[in-house]
Amino acid sequence: MGKFVLIPRPTIERLPIYLRSLTQLDENGVEVISSEELGRILGITSVQIRKDLSYFGEFGRRGVGYDVSELIQQITEILGVDCPNKLAIVGAGNLGQALARYEGFQEYGFILAAIFDSDPAKIGTEVAGQQVLAAEYIPEVVRSLGVKIGVITVPAAAAQEVATQLVSAGVRAIWNFAPVRIEAPPEVEVRQENLSVGLLALSYYIAQSG
Amino acid sequence: MGKFVLIPRPTIERLPIYLRSLTQLDENGVEVISSEELGRILGITSVQIRKDLSYFGEFGRRGVGYDVSELIQQITEILGVDCPNKLAIVGAGNLGQALARYEGFQEYGFILAAIFDSDPAKIGTEVAGQQVLAAEYIPEVVRSLGVKIGVITVPAAAAQEVATQLVSAGVRAIWNFAPVRIEAPPEVEVRQENLSVGLLALSYYIAQSG
Structure with a gap:
């Protein structure tokens, strides 16, 4: 690995789903699995599974299947969750x-290093074992702790300022x-989460099924 | 519409993104837009946009573009958000x-009809203008209000029982x-939300960019 590979986003988003299922199989003592079996478990076609995994090289052996623990290790590395x-x-x-x-976050080694707010009523209270810190400490704390991922859950009007910090x-x-x-510089990956999308997808299915 | 069309999930999930952008264009007085222009605004290729919209029939006119207000109306109907x-x-x-x-939910006409909990400390408190109701009233209230979408935000151990209700x-x-x-019967569409996927996608980009 190490070299950047341009992989379609839907493929990347299926990797955690594969990882979760493979981990369960591993816990149940399954050593080898075919794309067909994995597909049946997950409700994804075996063609799609083989295509997704082909981006990362030759994992499976034709007619045999994938080595479960090897595949877990590879996906873990690819997703960058082999270290916290x-x-x-x-x-x-x-x-x-x-x-x-x-x-679910701890499952993949994500560590909540800090949580910030600008509301004096929230600062100093404890959330998930962390004291809420004043927003003015973002630059100092984030840098000194080596935080790599910032999560923004402030109102829209404050989001850009927080992002810049x-x-x-x-x-x-x-x-x-x-x-x-x-807005962020190109070297910073931004994921815009839109919770409405989930509801709209359900609304679509209801509308289509009459 | 009315007939069920099997549309890929990624396409369905882009429809709200198109809808939001088209609504903004409409508010700014734009009447016609090409797939190229829309693609530049959204960072999606024009080929992808044309492919997505082709599932719903012939909206655009070659060399002219899409009628913005017509497209808004069509996507609104397709997503089933033309009525609350x-x-x-x-x-x-x-x-x-x-x-x-x-x-974001109100933007698309979603109405919170009821909110339930089994914790006596929460029952009777107000959330978003609704009194929290005891979970035992789920069957009665959901049916009498004609609720179409149930959102489950209980711990894992309680989720199946709530789903069944x-x-x-x-x-x-x-x-x-x-x-x-x-588990739910096939006529009920279930969307499994996994918040870890967002973090894992970001972790992937960090790992790949070294």
Whole structure:
């Protein structure tokens, strides 16, 4: 690895799904699995699975299948979760607190290094084992702790200012939940989360099924 | 419309993005837009945009572009957001409260009809203008209000029981945030939300860019 490979986003988003399923199989003592079997478990076609995994080289053996523990190790490395990733959350409202407490993150070695808010009523309270820090400490704390991922859960009006602070403090990626597009230099990856998309997809299915 | 069309999920998930951008263009007085212009605004290739919209028939005119207000109306109908959609949230913890207060939902006509919890400390408190109701009222309230979408934000251990109650109360779709796969009859669309996917995608980009 190491070289940047341009992989379609849907493929990247399926990797965690593969990883979770493979980890369960591994725990159940399964050593080898075919793309067909994995496909049946996940409801994804075996063609899609083979295509997704082909971006990363030749894992499977034709007619035999994938070595489960080898594949787990490869996907873990590809996703960069073989070593812990530190993140900081800015905005200790409901969403920020929900994310801070989300169990799924620890599963992949994400560590909540700090949580910030500008509301004096929230500063100093404890969320997920962390004291909420004043937003003015973002530059100092984020840099000194080596935080790589900034999570923005502040109102739209404050999002860009927070993003700018996070970028100057050295984060490599921003996960933005504020319903506004933020600007960042090209070397910082920005993921714009739009929670409405989930509801709209469901609304679509309801509308189509009459 | 009316007939069910099997459209790839990534296409469906781009429709809200098109809708948001087209609505802004419409507000700015833009009447016609080409797939190239829309692509530049959104950072999506014009080929992809034309392919996405082709599932729904012949909207654009070659060499002219798309009629903005017509396209807005079509996408609105396709997504089923031309009339209000009622939803109920089960689980009034941080995530449930964050979703109840999320402004983006109202934008598309989603209405929070009810919110439930089993914790006596939460029952009777107000969230987003709704009194939190005891979970035992799910069947009665969901059915009588005609709720179509159930949102599950309870711990994993309680998710299946809640899903079963929502299904028997007549919901058509379930949006599950609990980190566990739930079973529902085939006529009920289930969307399993995994918040880790966003972080893993960012972790991937950090790992790949060295």
